[in-house]
Amino acid sequence: MAALDGAAHDVMAQNPFGGPRPAAEQEIGGLVGWILTKQSEFYREISTALRAAKSDGSAVWSLLAISFAYGIFHAAGPGHGKAVISSYLVANQETARRGIALSFASALMQSMVAVAIVAVCAWLLNATAKTMCGAEKAIEIGSYALIAAFGASLVWTKGGNFMRALQAPRPEPVLAAAAGHDHPHTHDHDHHHGDGHVHDEHCGHSHGPEPIELAGPGGWRRGLAAILTVGIRPCSGAILVLVFALAQGLFWAGIAATFVMGIGTAITVAVIAVVAVSAKDLARRVSAARDSNGVLIMRGIEFGAAGLVLLFGSALLLGYIAAERVTCL
Amino acid sequence: MLRGLSALLLLLILGASAAEAHPHVWITSTSELIYAPDGALTGVRHAWTFDEMFAAYALQGIETKTKGAYSRDELAPLAQTNVESLEEYAYFTFAKANGKKEKFNEPVDYFLEYKDNALTLHFTLPLKAPLKAKAFVLEVFDPTIFIDFKFAEKDPVKLVGAPEGCQMKFHRPNDGSASAQQLNEQTFMNGGENSNYGAMFANRITVDCP
Numbered sequence: 345m346a347a348l349d350g351a352a353h354d355v356m357a358q359n360p361f362g363g364p365r366p367a368a369e370q371e372i373g374g375l376v377g378w379i380l381t382k383q384s385e386f387y388r389e390i391s392t393a394l395r396a397a398k399s400d401g402s403a404v405w406s407l408l409a410i411s412f413a414y415g416i417f418h419a420a421g422p423g424h425g426k427a428v429i430s431s432y433l434v435a436n437q438e439t440a441r442r443g444i445a446l447s448f449a450s451a452l453m454q455s456m457v458a459v460a461i462v463a464v465c466a467w468l469l470n471a472t473a474k475t476m477c478g479a480e481k482a483i484e485i486g487s488y489a490l491i492a493a494f495g496a497s498l499v500w501t502k503g504g505n506f507m508r509a510l511q512a513p514r515p516e517p518v519l520a521a522a523a524g525h526d527h528p529h530t531h532d533h534d535h536h537h538g539d540g541h542v543h544d545e546h547c548g549h550s551h552g553p554e555p556i557e558l559a560g561p562g563g564w565r566r567g568l569a570a571i572l573t574v575g576i577r578p579c580s581g582a583i584l585v586l587v588f589a590l591a592q593g594l595f596w597a598g599i600a601a602t603f604v605m606g607i608g609t610a611i612t613v614a615v616i617a618v619v620a621v622s623a624k625d626l627a628r629r630v631s632a633a634r635d636s637n638g639v640l641i642m643r644g645i646e647f648g649a650a651g652l653v654l655l656f657g658s659a660l661l662l663g664y665i666a667a668e669r670v671t672c673l
Numbered sequence: 674m675l676r677g678l679s680a681l682l683l684l685l686i687l688g689a690s691a692a693e694a695h696p697h698v699w700i701t702s703t704s705e706l707i708y709a710p711d712g713a714l715t716g717v718r719h720a721w722t723f724d725e726m727f728a729a730y731a732l733q734g735i736e737t738k739t740k741g742a743y744s745r746d747e748l749a750p751l752a753q754t755n756v757e758s759l760e761e762y763a764y765f766t767f768a769k770a771n772g773k774k775e776k777f778n779e780p781v782d783y784f785l786e787y788k789d790n791a792l793t794l795h796f797t798l799p800l801k802a803p804l805k806a807k808a809f810v811l812e813v814f815d816p817t818i819f820i821d822f823k824f825a826e827k828d829p830v831k832l833v834g835a836p837e838g839c840q841m842k843f844h845r846p847n848d849g850s851a852s853a854q855q856l857n858e859q860t861f862m863n864g865g866e867n868s869n870y871g872a873m874f875a876n877r878i879t880v881d882c883p
Contacts, residue, residue, distance in 0.1 A: 380696075383696075384696065384699070384821065387726075388699075388724075390726075391724070391725050391726045466733050466734065470733075470734045471733070471734050472733060472734035472735065472751075473730055473731045473732075473733050473734065473751075473754075474754050475734070476730075476733065476734075580697045580819075581697055583730075584697060584698075584726045584727060584729075584730050585726065587726075587729055587730045587733050588725070588726040588729040588730065590729075590733075591729040591732070591733070592729075670819070671697075671698070671762065671815070671817070671819040671820060672758055673698070673731065673754075673755050673758050673759065
């Protein structure tokens with residue numbers, strides 16, 4: 345996108361007729377700027393549509409349509425778990441289908457948390473913005489801690505795999521694979537389909553989990569930590585919409601809008617997750633064509649992704665990334 | 674190829690996390706620079722009008738005598754909360770006199786006003802020490818872009834009692850002055866880490882005095 349932009353400007357600059365420079369150049373550039381602008385537009389339209397819905401019931405439909413679009417664009421910003429979900433999928437041996445399921449489950453949970461906060465704080469307790477925002481902040485910090493903890497646990501397991509892959513005798517791929525099995529978790533192979541994380545050990549260089557493995561309760565438990573980590577933190581935008589809807593006496597419309605927004609968010613996150621999984625699949629295929637070095641590389645990628653989750657969570661917790669903070673006024 | 678793919682994976686995850694922030698609160702501002710009779714700049718007076726969604730959020734839970742009408746007294750505790758909270762964010766107001774950073778004291782004369790369904794916070798930020806500067810720059814923005822600051826279309830900035838010959842210029846973040854800073858995707862990516870990329874959204878007021 346940026347490259348395209350640049351190319352377009354080059355063409356313009358060379359325009360022999362010396363026409364005026366395009367107006368777009370004067371705006372905040374590229375894809376990011378466009379997303380920011382679209383978001384603001386949709387957000388503004390949500391409040392207008394909610395107001396309209398007060399007197400005209402049919403405006404609810406346009407409210408839902410706008411909320412959906414807002415969700416799609418909004419999720420391009422931080423705080424919707426793209427990084428956590430993508431890293432988790434890359435760190436583990438996960439399928440695109442699971443990535444999509446995780447995205448939707450966590451977005452659904454985000455919506456439910458937002459509705460719960462506003463229902464309890466504003467509707468039941470009639471708390472002030474100060475109290476409500478305090479609650480949001482507390483949840484936010486908790487969610488950062490969860491991301492860090494989740495990352496730490498991923499690093500723990502993936503780090504072990506990586507070390508074993510490092511120590512494995514390099515030239516014989518057979519031995520390398522065997523080394524992967526030679527660890528304290530080996531006993532888990534007995535109840536194979538019950539406890540998911542075991543699969544990570546031996547799926548490494550050939551096949552992904554079979555669809556049947558995703559259906560079982562263990563399959564869901566595996567992703568539950570990711571869903572909780574991402575889903576616990578509601579989107580500030582949704583909370584604002586809900587409180588506004590409540591003030592207009594249209595709380596139900598706000599709730600509907602929140603869930604539709606969640607679906608939009610899930611779609612964006614799912615797309616990013618699928619891209620991440622596909623890239624890893626491709627990497628796996630490329631590395632499988634090699635000798636045991638390939639295994640080492642794959643373990644390295646998984647370890648790196650796990651490390652990123654930990655790094656990301658710690659940075660948020662310690663305030664090195666401040667862009668996601670809820671601002672209480 | 675494999676190395677390229679690994680790089681792509683990293684980029685994807687980092688890029689997805691570090692890049693774009695997104696405003697949740699929109700503020701329309703008008704600001705006045707206040708000068709003392711001796712020509713020294715003493716402070717800044719802001720009037721910030723919140724978007725209606727944030728206004729509803731801020732007004733949540735406030736008891737009123739008449740439903741939907743908020744008197745200045747009823748809003749006083751909220752105004753107090755607002756100015757106290759703003760301290761953490763340096764009031765989103767950043768001043769430089771002759772290239773040197775200047776600080777503000779706690780706000781004075783603050784109150785909230787609710788009129789025509791719009792909530793406006795008025796407050797005055799006194800400079801720590803009144804100053805006379807050849808070149809004074811005031812920026813208003815949120816470095817994290819949680820809040821989007823836009824100055825009013827009409828009379829965005831006023832000088833009150835400024836010495837003769839002082840020239841005020843106001844630049845919106847999206848006008849030519851911003852593109853001079855070469856905003857592009859790369860700046861956003863780099864900026865995400867130090868979270869200072871909001872500076873590109875700064876509203877910049879410059880006053881040059883003889």
